Amino acid sequence: MRPGPPTVKGQRRRDELLKAAQDVFEREGYFDTRVTDIVTQAHVSHGTFYVYFDSKDDILRCLIDQLVEELYVGSTEEEGLHEASAYAQLEATIRQFMAVYKANAKMMRILEQVVAFDDEVREIRLGIILRFTERIKAAIVAFQARGGDPDLDPAHAAQALGGMVGDYAFACYVLKQDIDERVAIATMARIWAKAVGIPIDVPVVTSKPAPRRRKASA
Amino acid sequence: MRPGPPTVKGQRRRDELLKAAQDVFEREGYFDTRVTDIVTQAHVSHGTFYVYFDSKDDILRCLIDQLVEELYVGSTEEEGLHEASAYAQLEATIRQFMAVYKANAKMMRILEQVVAFDDEVREIRLGIILRFTERIKAAIVAFQARGGDPDLDPAHAAQALGGMVGDYAFACYVLKQDIDERVAIATMARIWAKAVGIPIDVPVVTSKPAPRRRKASA
Amino acid sequence: MRPGPPTVKGQRRRDELLKAAQDVFEREGYFDTRVTDIVTQAHVSHGTFYVYFDSKDDILRCLIDQLVEELYVGSTEEEGLHEASAYAQLEATIRQFMAVYKANAKMMRILEQVVAFDDEVREIRLGIILRFTERIKAAIVAFQARGGDPDLDPAHAAQALGGMVGDYAFACYVLKQDIDERVAIATMARIWAKAVGIPIDVPVVTSKPAPRRRKASA
Amino acid sequence: MRPGPPTVKGQRRRDELLKAAQDVFEREGYFDTRVTDIVTQAHVSHGTFYVYFDSKDDILRCLIDQLVEELYVGSTEEEGLHEASAYAQLEATIRQFMAVYKANAKMMRILEQVVAFDDEVREIRLGIILRFTERIKAAIVAFQARGGDPDLDPAHAAQALGGMVGDYAFACYVLKQDIDERVAIATMARIWAKAVGIPIDVPVVTSKPAPRRRKASA
DNA sequence: AATGAATGAGCTTTCATTCAT
DNA sequence: CATGAATGAAAGCTCATTCAT
Numbered sequence: 001m002r003p004g005p006p007t008v009k010g011q012r013r014r015d016e017l018l019k020a021a022q023d024v025f026e027r028e029g030y031f032d033t034r035v036t037d038i039v040t041q042a043h044v045s046h047g048t049f050y051v052y053f054d055s056k057d058d059i060l061r062c063l064i065d066q067l068v069e070e071l072y073v074g075s076t077e078e079e080g081l082h083e084a085s086a087y088a089q090l091e092a093t094i095r096q097f098m099a100v101y102k103a104n105a106k107m108m109r110i111l112e113q114v115v116a117f118d119d120e121v122r123e124i125r126l127g128i129i130l131r132f133t134e135r136i137k138a139a140i141v142a143f144q145a146r147g148g149d150p151d152l153d154p155a156h157a158a159q160a161l162g163g164m165v166g167d168y169a170f171a172c173y174v175l176k177q178d179i180d181e182r183v184a185i186a187t188m189a190r191i192w193a194k195a196v197g198i199p200i201d202v203p204v205v206t207s208k209p210a211p212r213r214r215k216a217s218a
Numbered sequence: 219m220r221p222g223p224p225t226v227k228g229q230r231r232r233d234e235l236l237k238a239a240q241d242v243f244e245r246e247g248y249f250d251t252r253v254t255d256i257v258t259q260a261h262v263s264h265g266t267f268y269v270y271f272d273s274k275d276d277i278l279r280c281l282i283d284q285l286v287e288e289l290y291v292g293s294t295e296e297e298g299l300h301e302a303s304a305y306a307q308l309e310a311t312i313r314q315f316m317a318v319y320k321a322n323a324k325m326m327r328i329l330e331q332v333v334a335f336d337d338e339v340r341e342i343r344l345g346i347i348l349r350f351t352e353r354i355k356a357a358i359v360a361f362q363a364r365g366g367d368p369d370l371d372p373a374h375a376a377q378a379l380g381g382m383v384g385d386y387a388f389a390c391y392v393l394k395q396d397i398d399e400r401v402a403i404a405t406m407a408r409i410w411a412k413a414v415g416i417p418i419d420v421p422v423v424t425s426k427p428a429p430r431r432r433k434a435s436a
Numbered sequence: 437m438r439p440g441p442p443t444v445k446g447q448r449r450r451d452e453l454l455k456a457a458q459d460v461f462e463r464e465g466y467f468d469t470r471v472t473d474i475v476t477q478a479h480v481s482h483g484t485f486y487v488y489f490d491s492k493d494d495i496l497r498c499l500i501d502q503l504v505e506e507l508y509v510g511s512t513e514e515e516g517l518h519e520a521s522a523y524a525q526l527e528a529t530i531r532q533f534m535a536v537y538k539a540n541a542k543m544m545r546i547l548e549q550v551v552a553f554d555d556e557v558r559e560i561r562l563g564i565i566l567r568f569t570e571r572i573k574a575a576i577v578a579f580q581a582r583g584g585d586p587d588l589d590p591a592h593a594a595q596a597l598g599g600m601v602g603d604y605a606f607a608c609y610v611l612k613q614d615i616d617e618r619v620a621i622a623t624m625a626r627i628w629a630k631a632v633g634i635p636i637d638v639p640v641v642t643s644k645p646a647p648r649r650r651k652a653s654a
Numbered sequence: 655m656r657p658g659p660p661t662v663k664g665q666r667r668r669d670e671l672l673k674a675a676q677d678v679f680e681r682e683g684y685f686d687t688r689v690t691d692i693v694t695q696a697h698v699s700h701g702t703f704y705v706y707f708d709s710k711d712d713i714l715r716c717l718i719d720q721l722v723e724e725l726y727v728g729s730t731e732e733e734g735l736h737e738a739s740a741y742a743q744l745e746a747t748i749r750q751f752m753a754v755y756k757a758n759a760k761m762m763r764i765l766e767q768v769v770a771f772d773d774e775v776r777e778i779r780l781g782i783i784l785r786f787t788e789r790i791k792a793a794i795v796a797f798q799a800r801g802g803d804p805d806l807d808p809a810h811a812a813q814a815l816g817g818m819v820g821d822y823a824f825a826c827y828v829l830k831q832d833i834d835e836r837v838a839i840a841t842m843a844r845i846w847a848k849a850v851g852i853p854i855d856v857p858v859v860t861s862k863p864a865p866r867r868r869k870a871s872a
Numbered sequence: 873a874a875t876g877a878a879t880g881a882g883c884t885t886t887c888a889t890t891c892a893t
Numbered sequence: 894c895a896t897g898a899a900t901g902a903a904a905g906c907t908c909a910t911t912c913a914t
Contacts, residue, residue, distance in 0.1 A: 010894075029335035031249045035888060045896045046889080056888070113334040115393075116327045117247035122393060129389075149412075156405035159397070163385030164378050171347075171381065175333075175340060179377070187374035194367075195409040228877065253905065263879050268906065446873075465771035467685045471909060481875045482910080492909070549770040551829075552763045553683035558829060565825075585848075592841035595833070599821030600814050607783075607817065611769075611776060615813070623810035630803075631845040664898065689884065699900050704885065 014052045016042050018066070021059045026106035030060065030114050060114070064124055067107045071128060074100035086143065086198045091189040097132070097165055098172070098185060105173035112174065129166070133158040140196055148197035161192050232270045234260050236284070239277045244324035248278065248332050278332070282342055285325045289346060292318035304361065304416045309407040315350070316387055316403060323391035330392065347384070351376040358414055366415035379410050450488045452478050454502070457495045462542035466496065466550050496550070500560055503543045507564060510536035522579065522634045527625040533568070533601055534608070534621060541609035548610065565602065569594040576632055584633035597628050668706045670696050672720070675713045680760035684714065684768050714768070718778060721761045725782060728754035740797065740852045745843040751786070751819055752826070752839060759827035766828065787816040794850055802851035815846050 020042035024033045035056055039049050053059040075096060084092070101108060114121045137158035144150055168184060171177045193200050238260035242251045253274055257267050271277040293314060302310070319326060332339045355376035362368055386402055389395045411418050456478035460469045471492055475485050489495040511532060520528070537544060550557045573594035580586055604620060607613045629636050674696035678687050689710055693703050707713040729750060738746070755762060768775045791812035798804055822838060825831045847854050 007894085013894090032335070034886085046898095047891085047896050048894080050889070051894070109334045113331060116331040117250065126393065126395070152408060153401055153405050156397075156401050157409065159389065160382050160386055160402070160406050160409055163389065164382035167381030167385040168378055171377065175344065177344070179374075183371055183374050184378075187371050188378050190370060191375065191378055191409065191413040194412040225876075231877075252903085254903090264881095264906080265879050265908080266877075268908095269877070269879095274905075443873085449873085468771070470907085482877090483875050483912085484873080486910070487873065545770045549767060552767045553686070562829065562831070588844060589837055589841050592833075592837050593845065595825065596818050596822055596838075596842050596845055599825060600818035603817030603821040604814055607813065611780065613780070615810075619807055619810050620814075623807050624814050626806060627811065627814055627845065627849040630848040661897075667898075688882085690882090700885080700902095701887080701900050702898075704887095705898070705900095710884075 010052075013044065013048065017044065017049060017052055018059065018062060022063055022107065025060065025063065025110050030110055060110075061120070063107065064111065064121065067104055067111065068124060068128060070104055071100055072131070074103065075132070085201050087189065087193055087201050090139075090192055090198060091185065091202070093135075094165055094188050094192070095185050098169055098181065101166075101169035102173050105169075108170070109174045112170065129162060132166075133162040136162050143196050143198060149195075152195065157195060161195065164188060164191070228270075231262070231266065235262070235267060235270055236277065236280060240281055240325065243278065243281065243328050248328055278328075279338070281325065282329065282339065285322055285329070286342060286346060288322055289318055290349070292321065293350070303419050305407065305411055305419050308357075308410060308416060309403065309420070311353075312383055312406050312410070313403050315383055316390070316399065319384075319387035320391050323387075326388070327392045330388065347380060350384075351380040354380050361414050361416060367413070370413065375413060379413065382406060382409070446488075449480065449484065453480065453485060453488055454495065454498060458499055458543065461496065461499065461546050466546055496546075497556070499543065500547065500557065503540055503547065504560060504564060506540055507536055508567075510539065511568070521637050523625065523629055523637050526575075526628055526634060527621065527638070529571075530601055530624050530628070531621050534605055534617065537602075537605035538609050541605075544606070545610045548606065565598060568602075569598040572598055579632050579634060585631075588631065593631060597631065600624060600627070664706075667698070667702065671698070671703060671706055672713065672716060676717055676761065679714065679717065679764050684764055714764075715774075717761065718765065718775065721758055721765070722778060722782060724758055725754060726785075728757065729786070739855050741843065741847050741855050744793075744846055744852060745839065745856070747789075748819055748842050748846070749839050752823055752835065755820075755823035756827050759823075762824070763828045766824065783816065783820070786820075787812040790816050797850050797852060803849075806849065811849060815849065818842060818845070 017038065021033075021038045024037045024041055028037065033056070035046065035049060038059070039046055042049075049059075053062070111121065111125060115125050116122075133155075137154045140148070140152065140154040140157055144152070144154070165188060168179075168188065172179050172181065172184065190200060192198075235256065239251075239256045242255045242259055246255065251274070253264065253267055256274075256277070257264055260267075267277075271280070329339065329343060333343050334340075351373075355372045358366070358370065358372040358375055362370070362372070383406060386397075386406060390397045390399065390402065408418060410416075453474065457469075457474045460473045460477055464473065469492070471482065471485060474495070475482055478485075485495075489498070547557065547561060551561050552558075569591075573590045576584070576588065576590040576593055580588070580590070601624060604615075604624060608615050608617065608620065626636060628634075671692065675687075675692045678691045678695055682691065687710070689700065689703055692710075692713070693700055696703075703713075707716070765775065765779060769779050770776075787809075791808045794802070794806065794808045794811055798806070798808070819842060822833075822842060826833045826835065826838065844854060846852075
C-alpha cells in the first residue's frame with residue numbers, strides 16, 4: 001500500500017476511488033471487476049489509480065480493512081441494557097449482529113467470494129469471527145459459572161452458535177432467501193438460550209398472524 | 219452441453235477431463251483455473267476439451283451436478299439405527315453430514331466461491347440446503363408432536379440448526395480451523411437436542427483429556 | 437478432386453454431400469460455412485466428407501462447376517422463335533438470362549462473394565460472362581452488317597449491355613430490391629435495341645396501370 | 655465504436671490503424687485479414703488496436719464510412735461545363751464515375767465481397783447506388799420533358815444504365831479485365847445517349863488503330 | 873466405405889499495469 | 894499530482910483436417 005498522500009485533495013481522490021471500487025465490487029463481484037470500471041466510475045484516469053493503490057488486490061484489501069472497521073464499530077457501539085435480563089441481552093446481541101451484517105451485506109458477499117482461495121483474506125475473516133465467538137465464549141463461561149449447563153464446551157458452542165447466526169445472515173442478506181427477520185432472531189435466541197441454559201422470559205414470536213399465548217390449549 | 223460422445227472411448231475421455239478439471243479447480247479455485255491447466259493435466263489438446271464441453275463454465279456445471287449427486291447418495295445411505303434413541307439418531311445425522319461434507323470438502327470450497335455471484339449455482343446450493351433443512355424440519359415437527367417445545371418455529375429452527383452444522387463444516391474442512399470433530403459433533407448435537415427438547419442420554423464428550431463423568435451430582 | 441467413387445452408393449453419398457453443402461453455403465455464405473455444418477446436414481461423419489472431397493474449397497469448386505453447367509444448359513435451351521423479329525429475339529434473350537439467373541440466384545450470390553479474392557473463381561466468372569457477351573457481340577456484328585449503327589464498338593457494347601443485364605439481375609435477385617421484372621426486361625430491351633439500332637416493334641410496357649397514347653405517334 | 659481518443663496523438667494512431675487496415679483488407683480481402691496483420695502493419699501491439707476499435711468488423715465499418723464519404727466528395731466535385739452539350743455532360747458524368755470508382759477500386763472490391771452476406775453493408779451499398787441512380791433518373795426525366803423518348807421508364811432506365819456503368823467499372827478495376835477506358839466510356843455514353851434520345855455530337859472513339867471515315871473533321 | 877475422436881495452430885479479445893508527458 | 898496511450902502476455906475458443914479403427 002502506498003504511503004498515503006498527505007494533501008487534502010489527495011485524500012479526497014483516494015476516498016473517491018475507494019467509494020467507486022466498492023460500488024463496482026458490490027455490483028460485479030471481485031473477479032468481474034476491472035480497474036477500468038473503477039476509474040470510469042471515479043472519473044479519473046488509469047494512471048491516477050496507481051498513484052493511490054498498488055493493484056486491484058491492494059484496493060480490495062483497503063476496502064476489507066474498512067469493512068472490518070465498520071463491523072467492529074457497529075458491534076460495539078451499543079448496549080445500554082446492562083440491567084436487562086440475560087435473555088434480553090442475548091437477543092439484543094443477535095439482533096445487532098444481524099443489523100450490522102445487513103448494513104454491510106454487499107461487502108460480506110465479496111468477502112465470501114474471495115475467502116476460499118485467498119489466505120490473507122481468510123485470516124481476516126477468521127479474525128472477525130474470532131472476535132465475535134470470543135465474546136460468545138466469554139458469555140457462556142460467565143453463565144456456566146452462574147449455573148448454566150456445565151457440560152457444554154464453551155469454545156465449540158461459541159463456534160457453533162456464532163456460525164448459526166453468521167450462516168443465517170448470509171442466507172438472508174446475500175442469498176436473499178425470503179425470511180422474516182423477527183422470527184429468525186427470536187428463534188435463534190431461543191435455541192441459543194436453551195443451549196446455554198438461559199431462562200426465556202419473553203413472549204414467543206412466530207410468523208403466524210395471531211399467536212398470542214396458546215397456553216389455553218396446552 | 220455437448221450431446222456427449224456415444225463411444226466407450228469418448229466416454230472415458232470425458233471422464234478423464236472431468237477428473238482433471240476437478241483436480242485443477244480444487245487446487246487453484248474457479249477463477250484461477252485456465253482451460254490450459256485442465257488439458258495439460260488430462261494430457262489432451264485444447265481442441266479435445268471443446269469436443270466434450272462448451273466452456274469452462276460448462277465443465278464446472280457438470281462437476282457440480284456430480285457433486286450434488288454424491289451429496290445426495292452420501293446423505294441417504296442408511297444407518298440402521300431406527301431403534302436408537304432420538305438423541306443417538308440426531309447425533310448420527312450430524313456426524314453423517316459432517317462426513318459427507320468432509321469427503322467433498324474441496325468441491326464445496328469451489329461451490330462457495332462461485333455461489334455469491336452466479337445465480338444458477340446459487341439455485342443449486344439452495345436446493346442442497348433445502349433438502350437438508352426439510353429433513354430437519356420434519357424431525358422437529360415430529361418431535362413437537364411427541365412433547366417437544368411447541369414454541370419453536372420449525373422452519374426457522376431448521377434453517378438455523380442446518381446453518382450451524384453447515385458453517386461448522388465450512389470452518390473445519392474449508393477454512394481448516396483446527397477443530398476436534400468429536401467434540402464439535404457432540405456439542406452441536408447437544409445444542410440441537412436442547413433446542414428441540416430431546417433428552418440427552420449419552421455421556422458428555424469434551425476436548426479435555428480425561429473427561430469421564432464429573433459431578434455425578436450435578 | 438478425388439477420382440470419384442465408382443459405386444452407386446458412393447455416388448449417392450457424394451450427391452448428398454453436394455446438396456447439403458449447397459444448402460449451407462446458400463444459407464450462410466462461403467466464409468460462415470463450416471465443414472461441420474455440411475456433414476451435419478448430410479448426416480455423415482467428418483471422415484466421410486474427406487473421402488469424397490479434398491477440402492471445403494474443393495466442394496465449393498464442384499458446386500460452381502455444377503452452377504456453370506446449369507447456367508449453360510439454361511441459356512441454350514432453344515425457344516423456336518427464329519422467325520420472330522430481331523427485337524422479339526433480343527427481348528427473349530434478356531428474359532431468358534434473367535430467368536436463369538433467378539433460378540440460380542443463391543449460388544450466384546456465393547459466386548459474387550468469392551469472386552473478388554479467388555483467382556480461380558474469377559476466371560470461371562469471366563468465362564460465364566464471356567460466353568454471354570460473345571453471343572451479344574456476334575449479334576451486334578450481325579446487325580451492323582444489316583444496317584445497324586456502325587460506330588458502336590461491338591466488344592465494348594457487348595460488355596456494357598451484358599453488364600447492364602447482369603447487374604440488374606444481381607440487384608433484383610441477390611440484393612432483393614423490389615423491382616417489377618416485366619418493366620425491367622422491357623426497359624433493358626428498349627435501351628439495347630436503341631443502342632444497336634434494332635427497330636422496336638412491340639407495345640410499350642411500363643409500370644403505370646393504364647398506358648395511354650402510344651399508337652397516335654406510331 | 656469507441657469514444658475515440660481526444661488527443662492529437664490518439665487521433666494519429668487511429669488514423670495509422672485505419673490506413674494499415676485498409677492496406678491489409680485491400681491486399682488480403684476481408685475474410686483473410688487478421689487483426690494480427692493490421693497491428694503488424696501499423697507497428698503497434700494487439701492491445702492498441704482494441705483501444706481504438708471494438709473489433710475487426712468495427713474498423714471495416716469505419717473504412718466503409720470513409721469510402722462513402724470519398725465517393726460522395728468525388729462525385730460532386732463540379733466540372734464547370736454547364737454550357738456544354740447534353741451529350742458532353744453525359745460523357746463527363748460517366749467519365750467522372752469511372753474515375754472515382756478507379757480511385758477507390760480496392761475498397762470497392764472489399765465492399766463487393768462483404769455485401770452479399772452483411773445486411774448493414776448491403777444497405778450502405780444500396781445507398782451509394784441510389785444516390786447515383788437518382789441523379790440519372792432526374793436527368794432522364796428532364797430530357798424527356800425536352801423531347802426525349804417518352805416511353806422509357808425513368809426509374810428502370812436509371813437502374814439499368816447505372817448498373818451498366820457500375821458493372822463496367824467492376825470489370826475494369828476489380829476483375830482487371832484489359833479494357834481501353836477511352837473506348838469504354840465513349841461506348842457507354844453512346845448507348846446511354848441513344849437510349850434517352852440525346853443527340854450524339856462528338857466524333858466516334860474506337861479502339862481500332864486507324865479510324866477511317868471521319869473525313870468531316872479531318 | 874465409413875467413422876468420429878483427436879489435433880493444434882491460430883484466431884479474436886481482454887485487462888492489469890507502465891511510463892512518457 | 895494527473896493523464897491516457899500503449900503494452901503484451903495470456904485467455905477462451907474455433908475449425909479444417911487427419912488417422913486409427
